[in-house]
Amino acid sequence: MAVKSPPEMNPSPAGLEEISEPRDGIGGGGVSKVFRIVALVGGFATEAICRRKGRMVWLLDEEYDREHRAVHMTERGTDLHPLKIRYHGTVDIPYDERYTEFIQPTGLMPFISLVSRGGPNMNAAALTALVDRWRPETHTFHLRAGEMAPTLQDASMILGLPIQGDPLCMNTASDGWRGQMEDLIGRAPPAPANPKERVPAGASFSWIKTNFAQCPEGANEDTRRTYARVYLWYMISKTLFPDSGGKLAHWCWLKALTVLDNRWSWGTAALAYLYRQLDEACRRTGSRTGSGGIGGCLLLLSVWSWDRISVGRPRVLNERPWPHYPNNPDREPTWAYLWDSVSEMTSDPMVMYRQYTAELDTLTAEQVEWEPYGSYYRIGAGMPDLNHKCTEEALFWRMRCPLICMWLVEHHQPHRVMRQFGLYQECPPQWQDTDKALHRLDRQRQRKITNWPVHHSGHIATFQHCLEATQTAGPLEIVPHDLAAFNNYLQWFHENTRIELVKRAYADYILDDPIEFDEVAQSQHDTYARRGRSTSIASELNFVRSEIQKTADECEIIWEQSGREEKPVGPLRHFIKNTARKMRRLANLLGCREGEIPTSSSSEEPQIPPEDDMILSQSIPPKHTSKQAPRSAYQLKPRGNAPKRYTPEDYVTRGKKVVIEEDEGPVRRSSLSRMRNDEPFSSEEEEHEEQEEQEEQQQQEPRQRTKRMAVRKQPVRTTRRGRH
Numbered sequence: 040m041a042v043k044s045p046p047e048m049n050p051s052p053a054g055l056e057e058i059s060e061p062r063d064g065i066g067g068g069g070v071s072k073v074f075r076i077v078a079l080v081g082g083f084a085t086e087a088i089c090r091r092k093g094r095m096v097w098l099l100d101e102e103y104d105r106e107h108r109a110v111h112m113t114e115r116g117t118d119l120h121p122l123k124i125r126y127h128g129t130v131d132i133p134y135d136e137r138y139t140e141f142i143q144p145t146g147l148m149p150f151i152s153l154v155s156r157g158g159p160n161m162n163a164a165a166l167t168a169l170v171d172r173w174r175p176e177t178h179t180f181h182l183r184a185g186e187m188a189p190t191l192q193d194a195s196m197i198l199g200l201p202i203q204g205d206p207l208c209m210n211t212a213s214d215g216w217r218g219q220m221e222d223l224i225g226r227a228p229p230a231p232a233n234p235k236e237r238v239p240a241g242a243s244f245s246w247i248k249t250n251f252a253q254c255p256e257g258a259n260e261d262t263r264r265t266y267a268r269v270y271l272w273y274m275i276s277k278t279l280f281p282d283s284g285g286k287l288a289h290w291c292w293l294k295a296l297t298v299l300d301n302r303w304s305w306g307t308a309a310l311a312y313l314y315r316q317l318d319e320a321c322r323r324t325g326s327r328t329g330s331g332g333i334g335g336c337l338l339l340l341s342v343w344s345w346d347r348i349s350v351g352r353p354r355v356l357n358e359r360p361w362p363h364y365p366n367n368p369d370r371e372p373t374w375a376y377l378w379d380s381v382s383e384m385t386s387d388p389m390v391m392y393r394q395y396t397a398e399l400d401t402l403t404a405e406q407v408e409w410e411p412y413g414s415y416y417r418i419g420a421g422m423p424d425l426n427h428k429c430t431e432e433a434l435f436w437r438m439r440c441p442l443i444c445m446w447l448v449e450h451h452q453p454h455r456v457m458r459q460f461g462l463y464q465e466c467p468p469q470w471q472d473t474d475k476a477l478h479r480l481d482r483q484r485q486r487k488i489t490n491w492p493v494h495h496s497g498h499i500a501t502f503q504h505c506l507e508a509t510q511t512a513g514p515l516e517i518v519p520h521d522l523a524a525f526n527n528y529l530q531w532f533h534e535n536t537r538i539e540l541v542k543r544a545y546a547d548y549i550l551d552d553p554i555e556f557d558e559v560a561q562s563q564h565d566t567y568a569r570r571g572r573s574t575s576i577a578s579e580l581n582f583v584r585s586e587i588q589k590t591a592d593e594c595e596i597i598w599e600q601s602g603r604e605e606k607p608v609g610p611l612r613h614f615i616k617n618t619a620r621k622m623r624r625l626a627n628l629l630g631c632r633e634g635e636i637p638t639s640s641s642s643e644e645p646q647i648p649p650e651d652d653m654i655l656s657q658s659i660p661p662k663h664t665s666k667q668a669p670r671s672a673y674q675l676k677p678r679g680n681a682p683k684r685y686t687p688e689d690y691v692t693r694g695k696k697v698v699i700e701e702d703e704g705p706v707r708r709s710s711l712s713r714m715r716n717d718e719p720f721s722s723e724e725e726e727h728e729e730q731e732e733q734e735e736q737q738q739q740e741p742r743q744r745t746k747r748m749a750v751r752k753q754p755v756r757t758t759r760r761g762r763h
Contacts, residue, residue: 125337132248175478183400183539190459206304210489409458466528
């Protein structure tokens with residue numbers, strides 16, 4: 040596999056190139072022409088996709104954004120609650136070693152060996168905070184660190200699911216499903232007493248556990264095969280394909296296990312189902328009663344999250360020993376075994392949900408573990424006993440293909456998250472429409488459509504073609520990760536999506552005037568901090584970040600204007616003065632207590648003496664006046680030299696003056712003193728004032744300059760100890 044150097048930045052003006060993009064509709068996979076306009080703006084590339092009909096495609100689509108949880112939080116101020124998770128432990132039905140010979144041909148042996156031990160503790164608050172940032176337009180999480188998403192690499196490494204095989208797509212007609220179930224496993228749930236009552240096609244988990252919990256001793260081969268089939272049905276329904284209800288094992292999953300020797304692409308099916316559940320969960324607002332839920336393989340999503348980001352990451356407890364089978368390497372542990380036993384989140388879910396949301400707001404790219412499995416050529420090296428199935432199909436991990444699961448078709452877009460593979464991230468990533476028409480397809484809404492293999496024939500052909508093309512492709516040229524290119528991508532990404540969900544602590548205009556702390560204390564941010572159980576650092580960081588960005592933009596504008604003007608000193612002084620005030624007010628908002636920088640234009644603000652006169656004696660208390668400080672309750676701290684520390688030598692020379700002889704000459708003021716006293720900075724005005732100062736000094740009697748040391752005055756004892 041050849042290593043290719045990163046492509047150079049193209050400094051040429053905007054160009055226009057024609058590209059082909061899969062445009063898959065409901066009826067199949069066609070190809071439509073699109074034009075990508077690539078423009079270099081401010082040193083980074085931006086892109087817009089212009090289709091023939093003139094429709095623009097953005098990272099935030101209005102149809103998805105209308106009911107997105109992020110919009111409810113940021114624009115509508117809705118106080119959302121954590122969603123319920125539909126994943127529970129699976130140890131209520133024990134694994135029987137007699138099932139192994141029937142499960143082995145399905146390719147699910149590594150996965151069953153993992154989940155039969157029981158799953159780790161899930162964190163609903165952390166998963167909900169992550170779901171809030173999922174975007175159906177790109178099938179990625181939109182974070183400040185960039186785009187991130189579970190891929191086929193994670194389906195292989197974490198779950199050990201096969202990628203090669205036929206796409207899991209079957210006819211889902213439910214007519215006579217009870218009779219078919221009895222023919223397949225010998226039993227079926229009873230029909231409801233009311234014939235008009237509509238019940239879903241499937242069996243509840245409690246019914247399966249009651250009737251197929253334990254395979255009888257001395258069972259023949261057909262009985263063992265039946266119990267193994269039901270065990271597989273139960274496991275994949277609870278872990279791979281749980282819906283938002285989480286109580287039913289649908290008939291279609293059992294139908295897929297009719298022929299156990301049939302090799303399905305379980306990895307692509309599980310990832311497609313997870314994508315669709317995230318597409319729907321990110322638009323569920325939920326309620327206090329928990330009406331909203333998260334489905335899909337949450338074991339895959341949780342381990343993927345724990346490996347990469349620290350938000351909601353549990354503490355790993357003492358691992359349970361894994362039984363090894365020398366004669367069956369397919370039963371070795373997968374990567375998820377590293378998180379086999381973790382601590383449980385026992386705090387208030389609502390409080391932790393707010394905390395996780397704030398932490399994700401501040402998560403940067405440098406705080407992400409991008410390659411937890413190891414570098415490109417050392418995948419899985421950190422786990423010596425890793426199942427060989429986890430890395431066996433690494434060739435297909437970055438395959439851009441449709442992910443098919445019965446009625447679902449979702450697009451796999453690894454080119455948007457190349458940083459997770461340690462490879463070069465293009466900016467912007469090539470656009471591929473996830474297709475709203477495909478997202479509208481649902482088994483419940485389109486009851487008339489049941490023959491999904493025919494309906495998705497185009498996508499099935501595309502998937503098979505992708506497998507063949509990947510297998511027959513020659514050596515791949517890889518481009519390693521490039522930090523400069525990734526920074527360009529982040530700059531483009533931040534400007535085109537929503538990465539902040541926590542409301543900023545203060546209004547944008549709060550720094551325009553001096554800080555009134557009594558009014559600030561009544562703000563929503565500070566009120567919640569006083570009455571709540573925690574403080575939100577993310578809201579303050581978001582506010583500070585926005586102010587710093589605005590100030591940086593203003594600096595660039597002033598700098599450009601100063602190069603064009605003949606006398607740029609005046610605007611520069613005014614800008615520096617205002618910027619200093621804003622930064623001082625910003626520091627005060629964050630807890631500092633410093634006075635504001637005065638100006639000579641206001642008669643109420645005192646003049647700041649030179650540095651030589653700023654040495655204050657600690658023995659002389661300041662005079663308190665009845666006049667109120669100008670728009671600030673805090674006096675200005677001296678900006679001169681710091682007071683001298685008291686030493687034993689000072690005790691000997693107490694009360695004496697130390698004279699330092701210096702050459703006579705005009706007093707030199709620092710540039711900071713001149714700036715704070717609003718003194719002119721132009722050369723002509725500066726020379727004029729220096730001449731006036733020299734004339735005043737010549738009129739006065741020459742004398743030596745002295746400096747008084749700041750000596751702490753000893754308190755006068757008026758009474759003896761113990762007497763009043």
